Amino acid sequence: xxxxxxxxxxxxxxxxxxxxxxxxxxxxxxxxxxxxxxxxxxxxxxxxxxxxxxxxxxxxxxxxxxxxxxxxxxxxxxxxxxxxxxxxxxxxxxxxxxxxxxxxxxxxxxxxxxxxxxxxxxxxxxxxxxxxxxxxxxxxxxxxxxxxxxxxxxxxxxxxxxxxxxxxxxxxxxxxxxxxxxxxxxxxxxxxxxxxxxxxxxxxxxxxxxx
Numbered sequence: 242x243x244x245x246x247x248x249x250x251x252x253x254x255x256x257x258x259x260x261x262x263x264x265x266x267x268x269x270x271x272x273x274x275x276x277x278x279x280x281x282x283x284x285x286x287x288x289x290x291x292x293x294x295x296x297x298x299x300x301x302x303x304x305x306x307x308x309x310x311x312x313x314x315x316x317x318x319x320x321x322x323x324x325x326x327x328x329x330x331x332x333x334x335x336x337x338x339x340x341x342x343x344x345x346x347x348x349x350x351x352x353x354x355x356x357x358x359x360x361x362x363x364x365x366x367x368x369x370x371x372x373x374x375x376x377x378x379x380x381x382x383x384x385x386x387x388x389x390x391x392x393x394x395x396x397x398x399x400x401x402x403x404x405x406x407x408x409x410x411x412x413x414x415x416x417x418x419x420x421x422x423x424x425x426x427x428x429x430x431x432x433x434x435x436x437x438x439x440x441x442x443x444x445x446x447x448x449x450x451x452x
Contacts, residue, residue: 273323273324273413274321274322274323274324275321275322275323275324275325275326275358275360275361275413276319276320276321277319277320277321277326277328277358277367277451277452278318278319278451278452279315279316279317279318279319279320279328279329279449279450279451280317280449280450280452281317281448281449281450282315282316282317282318282329282448282449283314283315283316283317283448284312284313284314285312285313285315285444285445285446285448285449286310286311286312286313286333286444286445287310287311287312287313287402287442287443287444287445288309288310288311288442288443288445289308289309289310289311289440289441289442289443290307290308290441291305291306291307291309291439291440291441292304292305292306292308292309292336292347292438292439292440293305293306293438293439293440294347294378294387294436294437294438295436295437295438295439296430296434296435296436297418297434297435297436297437298434298435301429303378303380303430303436304336304339304341304345304347304378304380305339305340305341306336306337306338306339306340306345306347307338307339307340308335308336308337308338309334309335309336309337309440309442310333310334310335310442311331311333311334311335311402311442312331312332312333313329313330313331313332313333313356313444314329314330314332314353315328315329315330315356315449316329324358324359324360324413324414325357325358325359325370325372325413325414326357326358326359327355327356327357328356328357328358328451329356330353330354330355330356331352331353331354331355331356331371332352332353333349333352334349334352334354334376335349336349336376343380343381343382343383344380344381345378345379345380346377346378346379346380347376347377347378347379348376348377348379349374349375349376350375350376350377351373351375353373354371354372354373354374355370355371355372355373356369356370356371357369357370357371357372358370358451359392359412359413359414360394360408360410360411360412360413361410362397362451362452363409363410364409365396365397365398366394366395366396366397366409366410367394367395367397367410367451367452368392368393368394368408368409368410368412368413369392369393369394369395369402369451370390370391370392370393370412370414370416371390371391371393371404372390372416373390374387374388374389374390374391374418375387375388376388380426382425382426382427383423383424383425383426383427383429383430384422384423384424384425384426385420385421385422385423385424385426385430386420386421386422387418387419387420387436388418388419388421389416389417389418389419390416390417390418391404391416391418391437391438392404392405392406392408392412392416393405393408394408394409394410395449395451397449397450397451397452399443400443400444400447400448400449401441401442401443401444402441402442402444403440403441403442404438404439404440404441404442405437405439406437417435418435418436418437418438419433419434419435419436420432420433420434420435420436421433
């Protein structure tokens with residue numbers, strides 16, 4: 242049975258319900274604003290005695306290298322925006338002296354990469370994201386490309402940038418490094434695999450503070 246004139250009211254009510262649901266969904270996924278203060282910034286370099294790329298699922302190390310260096314430009318500023326907040330750029334990334342039974346070459350391209358903050362500062366530590374990464378990995382009989390974003394955190398007390406998926410503060414955003422352009426590799430590395438990157442870079446000069 243159809244009630245005369247009810248169709249328009251039903252359609253209007255449905256449309257209103259959809260708008261409310263969409264607004265609620267939009268509110269739920271909106272990134273919170275962060276205010277990030279950088280002091281003692283400028284141009285710096287970073288050095289690490291170890292850099293490791295690991296299969297996120299199997300935990301097999303795709304490379305382990307004993308020398309890695311960065312260059313970054315992170316100017317003094319106070320910035321407020323939705324997380325993650327861009328505070329500067331990684332202008333250099335080199336990874337070399339790789340150990341193991343096979344010859345390994347790691348080449349970073351498409352620099353600079355974005356340096357972003359993804360948390361408040363707690364106990365002098367702040368979550369960061371290095372975004373826009375693109376590195377080519379070449380081993381004996383195997384090559385592939387890794388692209389995406391890698392998580393880490395900056396520690397003010399030691400002036401170190403620690404690249405690791407194990408963060409001291411719950412991150413506000415998700416990050417992912419993804420494998421593509423696989424050639425060879427005997428099935429040990431596959432397109433669509435995901436990777437984790439670990440390294441600890443000591444910055445020089447030791448002046449940068451993020452809060």
